[in-house]
Amino acid sequence: MAACGDYIRTEFPSIDDDLYKYVEGILDSSRDDFEDGDEVYEAIGEVLHEVADKPEKEVRKICRRLLAMLKGTPDGELHVGNDKRNNGVNKVLNAPVNLGAMAATLEDQVEDIKSIWVTTRDDGSKVDAKKLEKAEAKLQQKLEKRVGGDSGSVNRNVNATVALETASASQMTSKKDSRMEGKGGVNRTQDIRIENFDVAYGDRVLLQGADLTLAFGRRYGLVGRNGLGKTTLLRMISSKQLRIPTHVRVLHVEQEVASDDTSALHSVLECDHERSELLSREADLQSALDQGGGDSIGEELARVYEAMRLAEVDKAPAKASAILSGLGFSVERQAWPTKSFSGGWRMRLALARALFSRPDLLLLDEPTNMLDIKAILWLEKYLQSWPTTLLVVSHDRNFLDTVPTDILYLKAQKIEAYRGNYDQFARTKGERERNQQREFEAQQAKRAHVQEFIDRFRYNANRASSVQSKIKMLEKLPELKPMEKEGEVTLRFPEVEALSPPILQLNEVSFRYDSSGSNADFLFTGVNLTATLQSRICIVGENGAGKTTLLKIITGKLSPTRGTVHLHRNLKFGYFSQHHVDQLDMRVCPVELLQNHFPGKPMEEYRRMLGSFGVSGDLALQTINSLSGGQKSRVALALMCAAMPNFLVLDEPTNHLDIESIEALGKALEVYQGGVILVSHDERLIRMVCHELWVCGDGGVRCIEGGFDEYRRIIEKELEAQKS
Template sequence: MDMADYKRLLTECFPQIDEEIVQYVNGVLEDDGGDFETPEDLFDAIGALLIQADESKTEEDVKEICDRLFYLHFNGNVASDAPHKILNAPVHLRAMAENNLDKVADNTSIWITKRENTSQVNQKKLQKAEAKIQKKLEKRAVQDSQPKKVENGIGNFELATASQQINRRDEKLDASGTNRSCDIHIEDFDVAFGERVLITGATIHLAYGRRYGLVGRNGMGKTTLLKMISSFQLKIPSHISILHVEQEVAGDETIALQSVLSCDEKRESLIQEEKLLTQQCQMSSLGKGDNQLSARLSEIYHELEAMEADKAPARAAVILNGLGFTQAMQCQRTKEFSGGWRMRLALARALFSRPDLLLLDEPTNMLDMKAIIWLENYLQTWPSTLLVVSHDRSFLDSISTDILHLHSRMIDNYRGNYEVFHKTREDRLKNQQKEYEAQKQYRDHIQIFIDRFRYNANRASQVQSKLKLLEKLPELKPVEKEPEVILKFPDCEKLSPPILELDEVSFQYNPETKIFSSVCVNATMESRICIVGENGAGKTTLLKILLGDLQPVKGVRHAHRNLKIGYFSQHHVDQLEMDLTSVELMAQRFPGKNSEYYRNCLGGFGVSGELGMRPVSSLSGGQKSRVAFAVMCMTNPNFFILDEPTNHLDMETIEALGHSLTKFQGGVILVSHDERLIRMICRELWVVKDGKVQTLEGGFEEYRRIIEDELQTQEC
C-alpha cells in the first residue's frame, strides 16, 4: 500500500498532524503490518501516539481510525472486511522463479527479500511514543490480572462459552428441512465460564414429552447450561421452539390478560389481519367487497377455528388464576405489578405459549404454596419437553419423569423422579465403593506375592506373570463423593418463658387498609414455627411486627429482655457488599477480631479456604446465602426469624439447613414454601389469611389438604 494512502487518511482525520508522525505510522505498517492480526493490535502500537496528536479525539475515535488503517493496509479498501493483501497486478510465479535461478546470491528474490526501511522518524518522538505504548500495555496487564466482577454467582453470561460435537446426519436433516422430530440430542459438549470449565464431554438426550429435572450443587453451571441452550450456543434443530423464563415482563400499559394472550403471535396476527380485512370489505363500493378479501377472510376464520382461538382468553385466565392473579389483577396494567408478580406473569406467558422446549430456572422461588401446588398439577400434563432447575425436592418429585445430575463436570441421566434418583444414586455409589474395595484387595494380594518372591529365582517367571497381570488391570479410581455440606449454628443462651408473644395485636399501614386484627400468638425457645399463606397476605409484615421493626396500632408485643434475634431477610443476599471478600465483609460489619476468627466463622457455613478470600460477587447464590448466615450468627442470637432462607440453596444445603435448625438450641420462626424443609423441622404452622393468624393443629398435611380442596373448588 502506498504511503500516500495512509497520509490521506491520517490528514483527513487529523488536520494538524505532524509529518513525522505520519512517517512513523507508515513505517510501523510497512515493517510490522504482517504481525497485526486485529485492529486492536494496531491500536496498541500507535494509538497512544495518535491520541497525543489530537487531544480532542477520544480513545473510541482513535480505535475507529485504527480500524480503517488496518483494513486499508490489508485490503486497499477501508470498507472491506477480509484482511488479505491485494496485488496491484497478476504475478507469474514460475517466470519469476526461473528468472531468479541465476541470481541466488542476489537478495532481491521474492522468496528472501526484506523491504528496506524507508521511513525517517524523529528518534525522540519515537522513544516517547514507545514509552507511552509500553506504559499502556503494563496498565492493561494489571487490569487483566485483577478479579472481574460477576453477577448471579456465576457472572456475566457473556464470559460463558460452549462447544459440541455436531452429528453430520442431523445437520444435513436440519439443513434440508426434513427433520420433524422434536427430540433433542446434544452430544459431547463442553461449557466453560472464562477459564473455568463447568461441563466437559457431556451428552444429554431430551425426549419429546418428558419432564427433566436438572439438579446439582450451587455453582456447578446449571443456570449457565440453560442459557447456552436458549441462546442456541449449544446447537439444536432449528425447527424446535424454545422459551426460557428468566426475566420479568417489562411493565407498560398492557393489561395482564392481554400480555399473556399476545404470546401467541400467530393468533394475534390472524386477529389483526381479520379486523383489517373486515374494515376493507365494509368500505368497498356497494358493500359487495372484494372476492379475494372474502376468500382470505374465510381462510383466517378456518385457521382461528382450528387453533380454538375463541378458547384462548379462558385458558389464559385459568393460568393467571392458578398463579395467584385475581380477576381484578388480570385487568391491571403490567406496570402496576411488582417484580415478583411480573415474574409470575412471565411464567404465565410461557405456560400459555406451549413451546417445544420450556426451560424453567427455580420457578417456585416467586410462588406461594397454593401457586406451587397448582403449578405441580398443571405441569404433570405438560404436552411438550420440560427442563427445570429447582431446589424444591417435593416439586421435582411431583413433576419429573427424569433427572439430569450435574456433578464433577459431567451429566448423568436417571429415569424417575427425584426420590427414585436419590435412591438409585445411593445404591450406585455403594456398588462402586464395593467394586473399588474388591479391586484394591485383588491388587494388594498380587502385590504381596510380587514383594514376597521378587528376589526368588525359582519364582521369577511367576513374578513376571503377576507384574504383567497388574499392568493389564484397569486404572483404580476411588469413588468420587461430593463434599458434605456444613452449616453449624453457634450455641446460645437459654432463656425462660415468656420469650416472644403478640397479645391482641392489630396493625394497618393506613386507615383504609387493615392488615391484622386481634392476633394472639407466642413462641418459646423450643418453637419450630412455619408461617404460611398466599402472597400479599401479610407474612413479611407479621415478621416485622415480631422483630419490633413495626409497632402495632393496638395490642402488645412482648419480648424477653435478653432476647437476641437473628433475622434472615429474603433480600439479605442482595444487601451484601459485592466488592469485598467474605472475610473483609465480616471485618467491616464486626470490627475488632483477627482474620482467623472471621475465617472460622465462615468455615462453620462451608465458606472455607480460598472461598473466603474471593469477592462476594464471584460466589454462587448458595454461597452468598451461606455468607449471609455467617453474618447473621456473628451476634450469637438465641432466636431465628428466617424469611425464605432456601432461595438460591441447592438441595444438599437445604437438607443441612434443616438438620442444623433441628439441633439449634434457640427458637425458630420461618417463612418458607419448601415443603421438605417444613416437614423436617416445623412442629407448628401459623396460617396468615384474611387479617388473622390461625394455628393449624394438623400441621402441613392439613394445610396442603385445605389448599387442594380450594383448587378443586376453583376448577369447578
C-alpha cells in the same frame, strides 16, 4: 418386555419396584444395542447381584436368557463360545482378507472413518502439542466453512480469555450432524442431543466433555450442588451458545415481564404470535370486506376463520385466565396493568406467558422461589401433564418428587442421567456409588494379590513366564477410581443462654399501612401470638397476606397500629429477610464482609464464623459477586449469626439453597437452642422443623390444628373448587 419382566420377578422375587423399573428401562432402551449376554451383564449385572446373593455364573446365565427374550431367539440358540459376537457360530471366509489393504481402501473412500481394527486410547504423554494445535486449527476452518454464517454456531475457542462475569460454551459437532442440519430441515426430530461440550464461567470450567440428551415430552429435573453451573447451563442453551436444532423453540423464564400499561391477561395472550397474526389478519380482511371487497377476500377470510378454529383462538382467553388464576392472580388483578405489579409478580407473569405459549423446550430456574404454597401445588399439578420437553432447576425436594420423569445430576464437570423422580434418583445413585466402591475395592485386592506374586517370584527363573503373564494382566486391568463423596454440608447456629418466660407476646395486634384508612384497610386484626425459646413456628399464607409484615412487627421494624408487643429484655433477634442476599456488599469477599460489620476480631474467628455455614477455604476469599445464590445465602446466614442472636426470624431462607443445604438447615434448626419463627414454602423444611403452623389470610392470623397436612388438604380443596 412382559416376558422379561416376569422372568426377572421369578428369578429375583425380592427386587423392589424402583430397581425393577431401572433394570426394565435399561433392557427396553438398549435392546437393539445388546449383542451378547456379556453386554447385558455389564449393563445390569451389578444391580442383580445387589438384589440377590447369586453366583456370577448364574447371573450371567440369566442375562443370556434375557437377551434371548429381547431378541426373540430360542434360548437354545444362544451359545457362549469364543466368538461371542456371533453367538458362538463360526463363519468361514471364502478367501483370506488383507485387513491393512481394506482399511487403506476405506480411508480413501470415507474421509473421517475410524479404524475398526485398532483400539485407540487417550494418552496425553504421546501427543505432540504442536501437531495437535495444527489439527485443531484445520478442523476449526472446516467447521466454519460448513456452518457459514449460522447465528447458532458456537464459540469453539475453549482457551479464549473471558471476563469474570461472563460464561462461554464450546461444543465439538460431528460432520454427520453438520450434514444433517445442512439439508434444510430433513431431520425434524424434537429430541435434543448435545455431545462433548464444555461450559466455563470466567476461568472456572464448569462442564467438560459433557453430554446432554433431552427426549421430547419428558420432564427433566437438573440438580447438583450450588455453584456447579446449573443456571449457567440453562443460559447457554437459551442463548444458542450450545448447538441445538434450529427448528426447536426454546423459552427460558429468566426475566420479569416489562412494566407498562398492558393488562396482565393481555400480556399473556399476546405471547401467542400465531393467534395475534390471525386476529390481525381477520381484522384487515373484515375491513376490506366492509369496503366492498370481492369474492377472493371472502374466501381468504373463510380460510382465516378455519385456521382460527383449528388454533382454538376463541378458547385462548379462558386458558390464559386459568393459568393466571392458578399462579395467584385473581380475576380482578388480571385486568391490572403490568406496571402496577411488583418484580416478584411480574416474574409470575413471565412464568404464565411461558406456560401459555408452550415452547418445544421450556427452561425453568427455581420457579417455586417466587410462589406461595398454593401456587406451587397448582404448578406441580399443571406440569405433570406438560406436553413438550421441560428442563427445570429446582431445590424443592417435594417439587422434584412430583414433577420430573428424569433427573440430570451435575457432578465432577459431567451430567449423569437417571430415570424417575428425585426419590428414585437418590436410591439409584446410592446403589451405584456402593457398587462402584465395592468394584474398586475388589480390584484393589486383586491388584495387591497379583503384585505380591510378582514381587515374590520376580527373580525366579522358573517362574519368569508366570510373572510376565501377571504383569501383562495388571496392565490390562481397567483404571477404576474410588467413590468420591461430595463433602457433607453442615450448618451450625451459635449456642444461646436460656431465658425465663415470657419471651415474646403479641396481644390483639392489628396493622394497616395507611394509618388514616378505614377498618377495611387492615391487613390483619386481633393477632395473639406467644413464643418461647423452644418455639418452632411456621407462618404460611398466600403472597400479600401479610407474612413478611408480621415478621417486621415481631422484630420491631414496624409498629402495630393497635395492640402491643412484649419482648424479654435480653431477647436478641437474628432476622433473615428475603432480600438479605441482595443487600450484601458484592465487591468484597466473605471474610472482609464480616470484618467490616464486626471489626477487631482475629482472622481465625471470621473464618470460624463462615465455616459454621459451609463457607471455607478459597470460597471465603472469593468476591461475593462470584458466588452462587446458595453460597451467598450461607454468607448472609453467617453474617446474621455473627451478632449471636437467641431468636431466629427467617423469611424464605431456602430460596437459593441447594437440597443438601436445605437438609442441613433443617437439622441445624432442630438442635438450635433458641426460638424460631419461619416463613417458608419448602414443604420438606416445614415438616422437619416446625411444630406450630400459623396461617395468614382473610384479615387475620390463625393456628391450624393438624399442622401442614391439614393446611395442604385445605389448599387442595380450594384448587379443586377453583378448577370446577
